Amino acid sequence: MTDQRVRRRGRRLARRLVEIGLTLVGVAVLVFVTLRVIPGDQITASLGTEAGDLTSAQLDALRAYYGIDEPLVNQFTGWLGSVLTGNLGVSQGSGQSVLDMTLSALPITLELAVIATAIGLVIGIPLALLSASRPNSLRDAAAQTVGLAGLAIPSFLLGSLLIAYVSKWFRYNPNSLGFARLQEDPSLNLQQMLFPALVLGFGLAAPIMRTARSSLLEVQSQDFVRTAHGKGVAPGRIRTRHVLRAALIPIVTMTGIQFGYLLGGAIVVEQIFSVPGLGRQVLLGLQQKEYAVVQSTVLVIALLFVLVNLVTDQLYRVVDPRVRAA
Amino acid sequence: MEDEFTMQHPRTRRRTWSAFLGLALAGSLLATVAGPTVAQSPVASMAAPSGTSPAASMAAPSGTIVVGITSDVDQMFPWKATQFQAVAVLGNIYGTLTELDQDLNVVPGIAESWEASEDGTTLTFHIRDGVTFQDGTPLTSADVKASLDAIMDEATAAVARSTLGSVTAVDAPDPSTVVLTLSGADAGILAGLSTVNMAILPAGATEAALSAQPNGTGPFAFASRTPNESISLVANPDYWGGAPKLAGVEFRIIPDETSIVAGIQAGNVNLAVLNDPLVAQNAESDGIAITRTPQLAYHVLQLNAAKAPLDDLNVRLAITCAIDRQQVLDTAALGEGEITGPITSPAYRSDPNARPCPTRDLDKAKSYLAAAGHADGLTVKTIVSQGEYATSVNEAQNIQAQLADAGITLDVETMDIDTYVKRWLDADFETAVALNGGRPDPDGMYGRYFTSTGNLNKVAGFSSPELDALFAQGKATIDPTARKAIYDQISTYLEDNAVWEWLFTSDNYTATTPNVSGFVPMANNSLQYLRQTELQ
Numbered sequence: 001m002t003d004q005r006v007r008r009r010g011r012r013l014a015r016r017l018v019e020i021g022l023t024l025v026g027v028a029v030l031v032f033v034t035l036r037v038i039p040g041d042q043i044t045a046s047l048g049t050e051a052g053d054l055t056s057a058q059l060d061a062l063r064a065y066y067g068i069d070e071p072l073v074n075q076f077t078g079w080l081g082s083v084l085t086g087n088l089g090v091s092q093g094s095g096q097s098v099l100d101m102t103l104s105a106l107p108i109t110l111e112l113a114v115i116a117t118a119i120g121l122v123i124g125i126p127l128a129l130l131s132a133s134r135p136n137s138l139r140d141a142a143a144q145t146v147g148l149a150g151l152a153i154p155s156f157l158l159g160s161l162l163i164a165y166v167s168k169w170f171r172y173n174p175n176s177l178g179f180a181r182l183q184e185d186p187s188l189n190l191q192q193m194l195f196p197a198l199v200l201g202f203g204l205a206a207p208i209m210r211t212a213r214s215s216l217l218e219v220q221s222q223d224f225v226r227t228a229h230g231k232g233v234a235p236g237r238i239r240t241r242h243v244l245r246a247a248l249i250p251i252v253t254m255t256g257i258q259f260g261y262l263l264g265g266a267i268v269v270e271q272i273f274s275v276p277g278l279g280r281q282v283l284l285g286l287q288q289k290e291y292a293v294v295q296s297t298v299l300v301i302a303l304l305f306v307l308v309n310l311v312t313d314q315l316y317r318v319v320d321p322r323v324r325a326a
Numbered sequence: 327m328e329d330e331f332t333m334q335h336p337r338t339r340r341r342t343w344s345a346f347l348g349l350a351l352a353g354s355l356l357a358t359v360a361g362p363t364v365a366q367s368p369v370a371s372m373a374a375p376s377g378t379s380p381a382a383s384m385a386a387p388s389g390t391i392v393v394g395i396t397s398d399v400d401q402m403f404p405w406k407a408t409q410f411q412a413v414a415v416l417g418n419i420y421g422t423l424t425e426l427d428q429d430l431n432v433v434p435g436i437a438e439s440w441e442a443s444e445d446g447t448t449l450t451f452h453i454r455d456g457v458t459f460q461d462g463t464p465l466t467s468a469d470v471k472a473s474l475d476a477i478m479d480e481a482t483a484a485v486a487r488s489t490l491g492s493v494t495a496v497d498a499p500d501p502s503t504v505v506l507t508l509s510g511a512d513a514g515i516l517a518g519l520s521t522v523n524m525a526i527l528p529a530g531a532t533e534a535a536l537s538a539q540p541n542g543t544g545p546f547a548f549a550s551r552t553p554n555e556s557i558s559l560v561a562n563p564d565y566w567g568g569a570p571k572l573a574g575v576e577f578r579i580i581p582d583e584t585s586i587v588a589g590i591q592a593g594n595v596n597l598a599v600l601n602d603p604l605v606a607q608n609a610e611s612d613g614i615a616i617t618r619t620p621q622l623a624y625h626v627l628q629l630n631a632a633k634a635p636l637d638d639l640n641v642r643l644a645i646t647c648a649i650d651r652q653q654v655l656d657t658a659a660l661g662e663g664e665i666t667g668p669i670t671s672p673a674y675r676s677d678p679n680a681r682p683c684p685t686r687d688l689d690k691a692k693s694y695l696a697a698a699g700h701a702d703g704l705t706v707k708t709i710v711s712q713g714e715y716a717t718s719v720n721e722a723q724n725i726q727a728q729l730a731d732a733g734i735t736l737d738v739e740t741m742d743i744d745t746y747v748k749r750w751l752d753a754d755f756e757t758a759v760a761l762n763g764g765r766p767d768p769d770g771m772y773g774r775y776f777t778s779t780g781n782l783n784k785v786a787g788f789s790s791p792e793l794d795a796l797f798a799q800g801k802a803t804i805d806p807t808a809r810k811a812i813y814d815q816i817s818t819y820l821e822d823n824a825v826w827e828w829l830f831t832s833d834n835y836t837a838t839t840p841n842v843s844g845f846v847p848m849a850n851n852s853l854q855y856l857r858q859t860e861l862q
Contacts, residue, residue, distance in 0.1 A: 003802075038745075039744045039745045039747075039748040040744030040745070040748055044744065044747045044751070046400055046401060046406070046408065046409070047408050047485060048408065048743075048783075049747055049750055049751065049762070050408050051747070052751045052781060052782045052784075052785055053485065053781045053782060054485065055480055055487070055781070057480035057481070058480045061482070061483040065483065082420055093398065093400045093553075094398065094551070094553035094554075101554075104552075105554075159587075163584070163585055163588045166588075166589040167588035167592045168591055168612060171591065173589055173591065173594060175588075176394070176578075176580060176586070176588060176589025176590075177591075177594050178556055178576070178578060178596050179555050223629035235383070270583040272581075272584075273585070274579065274580045274582075274585060276554040276555050280554055284554060289744075305594065
């Protein structure tokens with residue numbers, strides 16, 4: 001690598017890091033403000049209408065207890081300051097630090113996202129190949145219908161149906177056993193991940209399939225493919241070796257984005273299948289108005305999202321030599 | 327060209343394909359890994375034929391019952407806990423001076439007996455012998471005094487402080503006696519002392535310490551907790567009422583009620599309290615044992631009589647006459663529940679049909695409207711929360727349709743629970759579709775709403791000297807029959823003045839696996855009878 005290229009890469013990386021920093025500050029401000037703009041606080045979230053039975057001195061005591069009696073600016077700087085020193089705050093409901101909660105939930109969310117993405121690719125790519133192999137044919141229509149179903153069937157419906165009928169017919173419902181972590185009980189863990197990952201993967205297969213299909217169709221019509229045909233290369237070999245490979249960039253982009261979303265926690269699926277991932281951590285924080293939990297977890301999710309994007313960009317260089325050369 | 331292409335980027339091709347193959351392989355591996363395990367795992371082998379009870383052998387090998395709850399506990403300190411899940415868990419860990427039996431009658435708890443002075447202004451409790459906290463410390467009157475004093479201190483922010491509103495002093499003359507001095511007779515205080523918000527805590531223990539490691543006198547002791555997953559309790563062998571039959575209780579958090587039912591079906595969850603009538607009916611049709619328990623909580627259309635046009639009695643009466651309560655119940659809650667008047671506690675229950683229009687009467691509604699000067703109709707606004715309980719929006723829509731028949735346009739504003747609670751507390755509404763909690767004692771239930779000095783009187787939107795006098799009389803009357811007569815008068819007054827539109831009470835549904843016995847659900851949702859529950 002020449003000096004110039006190293007310097008160029010260094011500059012590019014530095015710019016990305018600055019961008020990431022700015023994005024995270026923006027997210028921090030946004031989530032902080034949003035949480036305060038929506039009505040209610042930890043007192044009303046915890047007591048509901050019973051909060052009306054408290055005297056004003058009692059309410060003051062509670063505000064001090066929850067730390068929401070401080071001016072907003074102090075609350076913000078205090079929180080951001082401690083986040084920068086690695087202290088994500090404490091959840092009053094559970095008495096646990098948000099860092100511990102996140103360290104417990106993140107691997108679960110990560111595992112679910114990896115398995116779901118794998119399932120999405122395993123379903124989506126072959127469907128796209130099938131579909132693009134003869135556009136507008138019966139098999140194209142069939143493959144597209146499956147893809148459309150993935151888009152159209154909401155995960156709560158598919159999830160609820162799966163859980164209800166599998167338990168009813170087979171008396172099998174691993175998700176209602178206590179959650180097992182991968183390192184504790186891999187067999188039970190994978191059983192508990194199976195249904196949520198299937199539901200998510202099915203939903204994921206649709207955008208992957210549709211992106212892959214249109215990308216494949218575009219590449220198929222290019223000159224080098226015609227040339228390959230002209231040279232008598234077997235059609236199957238052309239599809240997988242030449243076309244799919246050249247069509248990978250949009251697929252990688254789409255997969256990366258979807259994977260990033262999954263890291264934010266798949267709230268609905270986590271709720272239905274009792275998976276204690278990041279999504280439920282945020283939801284619980286929101287329901288109980290645990291500001292520290294929501295703010296810090298959202299920040300972690302935002303960080304993950306930009307990191308995934310960064311990695312996706314690097315993946316371009318792997319799958320496409322033209323990007324590397326640039 | 328083909329050769330050139332492959333030759334030029336051999337590494338690219340290899341990497342791309344190995345990456346793709348790797349993913350595909352991982353996927354199929356997962357499928358195969360997950361596949362066989364499903365078949366041979368202990369979980370699946372528990373998939374016993376229906377009729378036997380799979381749960382006994384698997385979910386509860388050591389007699390630990392698994393109770394499904396939809397949300398993690400939001401508060402581990404008993405004086406601040408109001409959420410159902412928190413009360414259910416803490417109620418099994420902590421003890422109170424008095425308790426309620428399954429019919430909500432006051433029975434002895436930590437106090438084995440008590441007596442009131444002639445004029446009712448002193449109340450002497452005798453503490454039971456041999457009550458110990460789970461850390462082994464014996465409970466004495468000093469703990470009781472310290473607890474009650476702390477609850478009354480505003481700085482503690484205890485939610486049930488108002489229950490002790492008539493208490494002027496707490497004394498502990500000897501280790502087994504506690505004397506409450508009251509500003510006047512208070513017939514409701516004994517029932518009030520039975521909630522977990524009045525738990526007796528060890529004197530000197532801090533809120534932070536008890537939140538981390540609860541230490542009560544109840545039948546079960548705190549064992550462990552994994553946030554968002556489960557809370558485990560173990561039997562307290564030294565419980566004064568005798569050691570529980572269960573080895574322990576695991577409260578397992580399964581956020582979705584349908585998923586809880588699926589867990590019961592698979593035998594992984596033994597017991598759960600369900601709210602959604604639709605889920606309960608489906609579970610029942612799938613053969614799960616469901617016990618219905620009428621609730622103290624009541625569905626109501628709150629009218630804010632402090633605001634025009636609802637300050638006009640005729641407008642309120644028009645609304646009363648225009649609503650068929652049975653229709654609301656049938657449409658919104660699948661008919662699961664009962665029509666109710668104001669007071670829902672069994673001993674003081676109001677006559678559900680005693681109101682100005684016992685059945686729907688549109689002509690009368692229209693004549694009331696005309697008398698109020700709204701012969702051409704009028705518009706009334708209402709607030710409804712969405713997502714807090716299953717039937718809220720359906721209730722609003724049905725009431726809207728019924729009122730329209732009488733010429734009243736109901737302007738329904740649906741909002742999230744946070745907005746709703748804020749507007750409700752600020753009394754920022756004309757009418758509100760609400761599900762309000764009930765209490766075993768009618769003074770505890772409505773004194774705070776309908777006496778002019780009550781903490782929630784602003785929200786109630788109505789007070790009058792007559793009501794103030796009746797509530798004062800009810801509080802000072804100890805004799806149950808005389809007391810019941812007073813609260814009947816209060817009920818009649820509330821209905822005749824169309825203060826609110828009481829609609830119905832709903833049932834809660836306790837779902838259990840066949841191997842659970844001895845559990846008794848309660849109208850106040852307490853799970854206290856886990857202490858006598860058995861698992862076969």
